[in-house]
Amino acid sequence: MAFENPSRERIKELLSEAQNIAVVGLSDKPDRVSYTVSEAMQKKGYRIIPVNPMVNGTILGETCYATLSDIPDKVDIVNVFRRSDQVVPVAEEAVSIGSRVLWLQLGVYNEEAAEIAKAGGLEVIMDRCIKVEDSILLPGGK
Structure with missing residues (x-):
């Protein structure tokens, strides 16, 4: 059956209930889409938790972690800014940390990752921009 x-x-x-959003592939460069989307979500009241093994320090004022497993806090949504062919391990890790949602950003689609996440009890959203969805569905904020 095709993914929906x-x-x-x-x-x-899901957005209304979410507090902590781990952003896999969040860049520390302000001109990158992952940064601008995450910054906008942070301004809407979500806590953004950066996940990028190439960054040692902080992004958007939050400690950056190398992996999802390194995050000491509960994660509601794992938002992924990675190529489609690189998201299966992210889905596996999202399951292992007990996230509620695996969200693959606009242009990111992987049915195997979706099946892994669903089998692990996560809800899956693919090929959608979290910032756009939040702006449409919760224009006044959470």
Whole structure:
């Protein structure tokens, strides 16, 4: 059966309930899409937790972690800015840390990763921009 994203109503619920969003592939360069999207989500009230093994320090004022498993706090959404062919290990790690949602950004789609996440109890959203969805579904904020 072909993959389908959750309904808009369900995506709105997931965003409303979320506090901590781990962003895999978050760049420390302000001109990158991952940075601008994460910065916008941070300004909307979400806590952004950067995950990038190439950055030692902070991004957007938050400690950057090398892996999802290194994050000491609960993660509600794992938001992924990686190529589609690189997301299977991210899905496996998202399951292992007990995240609730695996969110693959616009242009990122991997059915194997989606199956791994779903089998691990996560809801999956693929090929959608979290910032765009949040702006449409929660224009006034959470």
